[in-house]
Amino acid sequence: MNLHQLAVDSASDHRPLIITLFSVFVLATLGITVWAGRQTKDATDFYAGGRSFSGFQNGLAISGDYMSAASFLGIAGAIALAGYDGFLYSIGFLVAWLVALLLVAEPLRNTGRYTMGDVLAFRMRQRPVRTAAGVSTIVVSIFYLLAQMAGAGVLVSLLLGITSEAGKILIVVLVGVVMILYVSIGGMKGTTWVQMVKAVMLIAGALLMTFLVLLKFDFNVSDLLGKAAENTKLGHAFLEPGLKYGVTGTTKLDFISLGLALVLGTAGLPHILIRFYTVPTAKAARNSVNWAIGIIGAFYLMTIALGFGAAALLNKTDITTSNKAGNTAAPLLAEELGGPVLLAVISAVAFATILAVVAGLTLASSSSFAHDLYANVIRKGEATQEEEIKAARWATVGIGAVAVVLGVFSRDLNVAGLVALAFAVAASANLPTILYSLFWKRFTTQGALWSIYGGLISSVVLVLFSPVVSGKESSMFKHADFDWFPLENPGLISIPLGFLLGWVGSLLSKEKPDKDKYAELEVRSLTGYGAH
Amino acid sequence: MDTAPASDRPDDQRQQEPPPYAEVQASAEFGELRRAHRSFAFPLTIAFVSWYLLYVLLSNYADDFMGTKLVGNINVALVFGLAQFLTTFLIAWWYSRHAAAKLDPRSAAIKSTLDGGA
Numbered sequence: 001m002n003l004h005q006l007a008v009d010s011a012s013d014h015r016p017l018i019i020t021l022f023s024v025f026v027l028a029t030l031g032i033t034v035w036a037g038r039q040t041k042d043a044t045d046f047y048a049g050g051r052s053f054s055g056f057q058n059g060l061a062i063s064g065d066y067m068s069a070a071s072f073l074g075i076a077g078a079i080a081l082a083g084y085d086g087f088l089y090s091i092g093f094l095v096a097w098l099v100a101l102l103l104v105a106e107p108l109r110n111t112g113r114y115t116m117g118d119v120l121a122f123r124m125r126q127r128p129v130r131t132a133a134g135v136s137t138i139v140v141s142i143f144y145l146l147a148q149m150a151g152a153g154v155l156v157s158l159l160l161g162i163t164s165e166a167g168k169i170l171i172v173v174l175v176g177v178v179m180i181l182y183v184s185i186g187g188m189k190g191t192t193w194v195q196m197v198k199a200v201m202l203i204a205g206a207l208l209m210t211f212l213v214l215l216k217f218d219f220n221v222s223d224l225l226g227k228a229a230e231n232t233k234l235g236h237a238f239l240e241p242g243l244k245y246g247v248t249g250t251t252k253l254d255f256i257s258l259g260l261a262l263v264l265g266t267a268g269l270p271h272i273l274i275r276f277y278t279v280p281t282a283k284a285a286r287n288s289v290n291w292a293i294g295i296i297g298a299f300y301l302m303t304i305a306l307g308f309g310a311a312a313l314l315n316k317t318d319i320t321t322s323n324k325a326g327n328t329a330a331p332l333l334a335e336e337l338g339g340p341v342l343l344a345v346i347s348a349v350a351f352a353t354i355l356a357v358v359a360g361l362t363l364a365s366s367s368s369f370a371h372d373l374y375a376n377v378i379r380k381g382e383a384t385q386e387e388e389i390k391a392a393r394w395a396t397v398g399i400g401a402v403a404v405v406l407g408v409f410s411r412d413l414n415v416a417g418l419v420a421l422a423f424a425v426a427a428s429a430n431l432p433t434i435l436y437s438l439f440w441k442r443f444t445t446q447g448a449l450w451s452i453y454g455g456l457i458s459s460v461v462l463v464l465f466s467p468v469v470s471g472k473e474s475s476m477f478k479h480a481d482f483d484w485f486p487l488e489n490p491g492l493i494s495i496p497l498g499f500l501l502g503w504v505g506s507l508l509s510k511e512k513p514d515k516d517k518y519a520e521l522e523v524r525s526l527t528g529y530g531a532h
Numbered sequence: 533m534d535t536a537p538a539s540d541r542p543d544d545q546r547q548q549e550p551p552p553y554a555e556v557q558a559s560a561e562f563g564e565l566r567r568a569h570r571s572f573a574f575p576l577t578i579a580f581v582s583w584y585l586l587y588v589l590l591s592n593y594a595d596d597f598m599g600t601k602l603v604g605n606i607n608v609a610l611v612f613g614l615a616q617f618l619t620t621f622l623i624a625w626w627y628s629r630h631a632a633a634k635l636d637p638r639s640a641a642i643k644s645t646l647d648g649g650a
Contacts, residue, residue, distance in 0.1 A: 084609055084610070084613075087610075087613055088588075088591065088613075090613075091584075091587070091613055091616045091617070092584075094616070094617065094620055095580065095584045095616055095620050097620070097624075098577070098580050098620060098623055098624065099577065099581075101624055101627060102573040102576060102577055102623075102627055103573055103577060221606070222603065222604030222605045222606055223604075223605075225604075225605040225606070225610075226604070226605045229605065236599065236601075236605075236607075237599075239599075239605060239607055239609070239610070240595060240598055240599040240607065240609055241591035241592070241595065241598055241609055242591070242592075242595050245591075245592070246592065246595065252592045252593070255588065255591070255592055256585075256588055256589070256592065259584070259585070259588040263581065263584055283636065286628060286631060287628075289624070290624055290625075290628055293620065293621065293624045294621070297617055297620065297621060300617070301614075301617060439570075515554070516553065516554060519553040519554040519556075519557040520550075520553040522557055522566070523553045523556045523557050523562065523642075523646075524553075526562075526565055526566060526569060526635075526639055526642075527565070527639040527640075527642045527643040527646070528639060528643055529551070529642070529643045529646045529647070530551075
């Protein structure tokens, strides 16, 4: 009997324990949500948690928002299967934070109110740019959401030992309902607390597992790596770059593409950007990024122990039979290290991880729908706060429902491709406009529209015709064959295109840039004058 | 052209007419603040992105170098990766020190002029 079977069996044996832990987490966080909901009175409370969080609290919440199932389960699994190449994800995900720290966090906090669109449309004609920003926010968030929902369905079903299709669908629906409750009742305040609780649980769980792995090797990292190389029968190649991405010239280009998307995507992710509005000042925003870099960095260092630990202590076929992409390596490692009790605890952590991230994504997209599209485009700025919050709550239900439906249909899809796509779209459609808006005085409305729509459409279209969607055994449609674009990640083409279109669109624009608005933006972004 | 809705303007009730943003933007003090931010953040961004891309390219095209063993099973690739963590922490710390020393006092001074003078 293989370990996967063991995991399913012991999951079945310990189902009461796992279900108890899940329920305790859900009830406790729903309690927090109701408490936060009672304190949510106006739009600033709903969208930005009343801007009452400290730098440290927000840093913790950012970490909770950022370290998704892709980070915890995905990277541990990628290292366990592809060795060193899996670790490359950790590095890109971390270095990316410097773009946010040096260029984006503080000016955004100083000039925006509730959404990414506030900053993108600041100097521009409101309605077209707000529309573009809203569309882009919702597209990026839905891709990200889809990946998390698909992961949740597969993972939770496995951990609970549910194998029937109806059971898996039920899990996805359940995740959707809890996430809608978090966001529509608790708004940003509730979501922030859920993310903080999750971040503490995730760090504690990762620390415990790292300690147990290192204990087995007397805290000798070299021995751990040696055992991983030996156990996988790949030898030293397992510890070097190239196993996954070094195969051909095309996979090498794909790796550069992925690297670009990871490092430039973070500072364009709407659910991350709106977190900077939850603190009172730009200085607090800076502190929160510093805390996030510390916490996230520490976590990604631990993925070395988790991933190579799984490679050293588990049997490779056990990992892959359980999930081809390696997504269950971390829970299987937990069972190996601490038996069914640790498996249950780590499963609860993984569940919390997914719930907190989907809540953050739903909040970002419903905020953007209500504030950018409904209040500023449809109602032309005439909506009252109550109407805006009501629209945001209904948008939560709508987006939650879309996520559930997509999650049900996509639960067998390749999750990694979707997360990397969300990063690539964010880097292509959002980052160029954010940077040009803040730092380039000749940037115009036309430049912003070309850049947002050009980056958005090119990245999505390239993925549609990539091996992620068709042509390969691991594709969404493995029997169809329309993959004329060879790279799995579009970043190498679409990111430079987004920047280029913003530049060309501005230069070719008949309309002159609004000098007064730029003066206002620049002065406010650097001094914090008039910040909300 | 469309203007920002009234709700996007500063809430300060004392501001009957818009503050003299263009004047402030053209002032020597603001020029110094802008230079202090840009001359630090822009080159450093180019530097850390290049340093990261160097790592990506070496991982791709310099397998022998990256696979060189240093101590036991610890090779150049692992040390290079850990160095990326280290430089990220250092740059974050360095920027925050720079901001506290060179940016915060300047921006606070300009902000208080705007608060009092406009």
